[in-house]
Amino acid sequence: MKKFIAVFAVFALYLCMAAFTYKEPIFNADNSDAEQDLADNVEEIVDELNLAELEAYLAQLNDEQLALLGGANLKEKIKAAISGNLSNQYGSFLSYIMSSIGMNILSCLPLIVSVILIAVAYNLISSLRGNFASDSVQNIVYFACVSLLLIILFTKIMGAVSTVRKTVESLREQMSIMFPILLTLMTAIGAGSSVAVYRPGVAILASGIAEIITAFILPAFLISIVLTAIGNLTDGVKLNKLSGFFSGSAKWLLGSAFFLFSAVMAVQGITASVYDGVSVRAAKFAISKYVPVIGGYLSDGLNLVISGSVLVKNSVGLTGIVLLFVSVLPIVLQLVTLSLGLRFAGAVIEPFGDGRMSSLVTDLSKNLILLVAIVLAIAFLYFVFLLLIVCTGNLAL
Amino acid sequence: MSALSAWILSILGIVVIGAVIDLVLPSGRMNKYVKSVFAAVTVLVIILPLPNMLKNGCDSENFIFNEQIQLQEDYLGYAEKVKRDSIVRGLRSALASDGITIGEVEIVGKFSAAVPIVEEVRINLSQVVISGQTEHINKCEVVRSKVSEYLSIDKESIQIYER
Numbered sequence: 001m002k003k004f005i006a007v008f009a010v011f012a013l014y015l016c017m018a019a020f021t022y023k024e025p026i027f028n029a030d031n032s033d034a035e036q037d038l039a040d041n042v043e044e045i046v047d048e049l050n051l052a053e054l055e056a057y058l059a060q061l062n063d064e065q066l067a068l069l070g071g072a073n074l075k076e077k078i079k080a081a082i083s084g085n086l087s088n089q090y091g092s093f094l095s096y097i098m099s100s101i102g103m104n105i106l107s108c109l110p111l112i113v114s115v116i117l118i119a120v121a122y123n124l125i126s127s128l129r130g131n132f133a134s135d136s137v138q139n140i141v142y143f144a145c146v147s148l149l150l151i152i153l154f155t156k157i158m159g160a161v162s163t164v165r166k167t168v169e170s171l172r173e174q175m176s177i178m179f180p181i182l183l184t185l186m187t188a189i190g191a192g193s194s195v196a197v198y199r200p201g202v203a204i205l206a207s208g209i210a211e212i213i214t215a216f217i218l219p220a221f222l223i224s225i226v227l228t229a230i231g232n233l234t235d236g237v238k239l240n241k242l243s244g245f246f247s248g249s250a251k252w253l254l255g256s257a258f259f260l261f262s263a264v265m266a267v268q269g270i271t272a273s274v275y276d277g278v279s280v281r282a283a284k285f286a287i288s289k290y291v292p293v294i295g296g297y298l299s300d301g302l303n304l305v306i307s308g309s310v311l312v313k314n315s316v317g318l319t320g321i322v323l324l325f326v327s328v329l330p331i332v333l334q335l336v337t338l339s340l341g342l343r344f345a346g347a348v349i350e351p352f353g354d355g356r357m358s359s360l361v362t363d364l365s366k367n368l369i370l371l372v373a374i375v376l377a378i379a380f381l382y383f384v385f386l387l388l389i390v391c392t393g394n395l396a397l
Numbered sequence: 398m399s400a401l402s403a404w405i406l407s408i409l410g411i412v413v414i415g416a417v418i419d420l421v422l423p424s425g426r427m428n429k430y431v432k433s434v435f436a437a438v439t440v441l442v443i444i445l446p447l448p449n450m451l452k453n454g455c456d457s458e459n460f461i462f463n464e465q466i467q468l469q470e471d472y473l474g475y476a477e478k479v480k481r482d483s484i485v486r487g488l489r490s491a492l493a494s495d496g497i498t499i500g501e502v503e504i505v506g507k508f509s510a511a512v513p514i515v516e517e518v519r520i521n522l523s524q525v526v527i528s529g530q531t532e533h534i535n536k537c538e539v540v541r542s543k544v545s546e547y548l549s550i551d552k553e554s555i556q557i558y559e560r
Contacts, residue, residue, distance in 0.1 A: 050472070187473055
């Protein structure tokens, strides 16, 4: 809890800084020529920029996701966003979320029903046995029922782990496509200090954090759920504490990496962006005031590159944020639905049987929260990075 | 990952064997001893592979910095060209106000920074026209001093050639 408070404190600090550095746009009565110049400039910048990789990535998305992004033609979308024609996608977003929840509940229903049916069957067999069979027979029946339950649950959980692994890989691919474009635009703006801070940060996020997740946290999760299952399989061997150790280690590792990385990058990013903004502004002022005649031309040239690049950077960053939500939201909803579904099944089967089956299902559902935390952590880090980059350089305008 | 799977499978195997033995053994004093021995074996199966698994850890060099962020050099070249062209345009305009028309101009410098730094200027003198000048003048010197004044650079950094 303390970690989360600290992270949100850093985030709030960043938002405060962004609010202080935000400059109210000044609208002139007749700026049609300037707007036309800017539109031409932006068009030129978008044509010069290599967006082929990003467009190829967008082409892999399904129709529903593309509709949320406003189509696959990225260049048109950027031009539309810059000219102020941002389409209102809130309705589509809500219907996308609702349809995702509905689909996930439907896909979880067979699992919940199977768990409840197995528990009811075990309860019926135990009740019918009466005094005719021994405790050993009772144990064999329990062993068979729990094995069946585990096969069903593990098929679903392994599917969820594979989905998380694919999501982490997909986010990694998104980062490796998105950040070179954004950092190039930042370099063109003159935000050299920020690029120097973000470049290693992006490399650590795209390789280090993703590697920590796939190499340590996911295996620790797998060990933890296997030990939870084994611990609940028989009374002879108790492995719940070992399972708790692995689960706790994974949580600590994820939490520490998340907190350290977000705190360091947010503080360094804010400092560097303010420094860049002030230095570019000072440079523009110095050029236009102290270099005779040519200063005006050079200042115009700088404005052309800076304003156009900032607009394109913000628009590409916005596309990145929407793309992040579109790819992460269904996975988070799927995992949360699965976890809650299992918890519900555990609650329903508690009155049946001896409680061991219920605790097994509930423990597994608790472990699943770690998968949600993994996806949310990497998505949040990526989001903070995108937000920092989108806000950097705007001060130079 | 294979070592991890083997470890989990060995734990699962020993627990399943334990469950089967528990079912088969008759209840009594013997059962208690077998259970104790079995618990010790389970602990050994859990602990023994751990040192080897920790020894085969990951290589920190490949781990953190195996992702390289390459900037788009073409776009940066375009941004530098825009800045360079604006300086050339400004120089032409400033010289035109003094009645000097220049042809081929090449500007060398650092254009990636927020404030471009001009290091060298190369001007083709054969294309230079100075209008409204009746007296004999050193064309080369006039152009050099004007360019030096407008770009705030040393006269030595201005190369004037004829082709």
